[in-house]
Amino acid sequence: MSWELFALLVQSCGLTIAISAVSIVLGLLIGILVSGAMLSRNALVAWCGRTFVSFFRGSPLLVQLLLIYNLLPVLGLNVPSLVAAIVGLSLCDAAYQAENMRGGLNSIPKGLLEAADMLGLSPRQQFWRIKVPIALRLTLPALTSEAIMIVKASSLVSVVGVVELTRMAQDLAASTFKPLELFAVAGLLYFVTNWVLSQLGRRFERSFSWGIR
Amino acid sequence: MSTAPTSAHPAISVRGLSKRFGQTEVLHGIDLDISQGQVTCVIGPSGSGKSTLLRCMAFLEEATEGTILINGEPLGFSQAPGADRVRLSPERIRAVRANIGMCFQQFNLWPHMTALGNVSEALKTARGVPKAQAEERAMAQLRKVGLEERAGHYPSQLSGGQQQRVAIARALACEPKIMLFDEPTSSLDPELTGEVLKVMRDLAADGMTMVVVSHEIGFAASVANRITFLDEGKLLLQGTPAEVFGKPRHPRLDQFLDTYLDRGAAMLV
């Protein structure tokens, strides 16, 4: 494989990583809010949260991306395909993060919250000061596998016209007639990226657990 | 700490308190007054409902019937004579609860905050005290329980006894009028109970109104002003330690104390 081709692939891999990073951060933020909604005492809010999670986990990401990509212009939001792709990825990731967070939030010992009750913290204060910090640390291991999932899932944004790694490999394969090499190298680049992610994850888990079982 | 009573009312007034869990009735129509500045120990066998009673006083459990008054103010439910109970708003509940500090068997320190963080959190978040001031007051409390060098440590780095003392400091930081203790030493190794009981003794000497559910009969006999003996959800005995522990004793109490001879109750025999 020539250097130019490889360089192009590596470049687009950078875009893949960038898209994934943004989507994970957005997904986490939205996911925390959604998990809070799911545990809300307001029945309607809780139902909305649960339905959001159910829908985005229950339907294929590809369909979600196609839907959002075509829906946004209809709603009057003419955004570049990159933005639509990130919106789609983030919403899907948010649903999975919300589910992880919900598990984390539920596993916090009740006593910790009773102590907060006794000390006068309001439900909202308890959510942001006690529940979320603890749940985040509890679900930290899941965050690494989530990140790896998103990097792989980002390959689907190729269908809405974002020239990330997969799309670049596709385009180059079409013009050079070398699909085998190009897709193999693309696969390898994904593999290396994910491997690095899992190594980083393991390092971070150790230093951020702060003794929380 | 001032010993002046804050009102003419009893610190805690329990009337007709009953609690049912499903089909099981755990508390039967308890009537109880806790006086200002006094230490009341609630003792009794397992399953007698003493923890439930304490938790009802803190409104951590909702009684099925009856009312609780804290310094004359209803907590959780208010009930006009002859009328049904009316549930009070969360703000009212929080306001009345501000008079109470609670110490749990499992300490319940927040693992992601240091000792100082735990003690100052309620001041900062719930009471809106500025950070510097809150931490100053928190340090003062940690000093009182003898843990100021541990202020920067996380709960996972502290022993059980130290954690419980931090928990006491955390409750005291909000300057409650009444302190409730739910089996504060039951989760501790025997060597560590002493440091916690000392803090509680000092607190009592300062005139704090305390309600203590505990198995530490020795502590109860020596520190309490009043002993309340609960058995199978009913209030069997009430009185000063001399009255309750003096001979002749109620047969149920004798039965109960038999199991505690090696826990410091030997002095009473």
Place this chain on the structure above:
Amino acid sequence: MIIDFTHIIEQLPELVRSIGVTLAIWLVGTAGALVLGFFVALGLRFGPRVVRWLLYFYVELIRGTPFLVQLFLLYYGGPFIGIALDPIPAGLLGVTVYGAAYFSEIFRAGFDAIPRGHVEAAQCLGLTRMQIIFRIEVPEMTMLVLPPAVNMTVILLKETAVLSIITVPELTFLMQAIGSQQYAFVEAMAVLACFYWAMVSITGRIGKALEQKLSKFTFAHT
């Protein structure tokens, strides 16, 4: 936005056919993945060193790369090494190979979760290696793997949508065509999403029911 579903209903025969393709590839692919995955797990646990190495690479590669890239490699790159497949067989093979890697991990975790003591008890009682594997470990493992296996089956259903990209005539492929022909793309995608959503929910419920039925065989440790 004008919601017009009549266009979609007009194409009922094609719809039925493509749903059939989706379900067929999903069910056959999952079955194949389960069987292949099981043998991969066995090979990883009990096989000779070389086999274990190869299988380990296979599992790590498949799990570390996107499904779409694997499909592209197979469908567009395959002919260059003598594997020239039509879309449907390619899709089927892709799903099977992809699913097997994940199922093998699930089986491995299941094997590991069997309490050592159960195996030791069997050894003390004189059972042979083969007997222990098939009379003790496999049955116990089956109960432990049920929830994650159901989860993976659901994931494979969702992944069949990706097959549309290599022109497999399944449901997503058809709905995209309908949607763009009839200028009703958003409606088509919305209906499509709901179809999968419903299928996933039903499968999840069946899985839960199965877990309930088998739960009487679990012990305190599970």
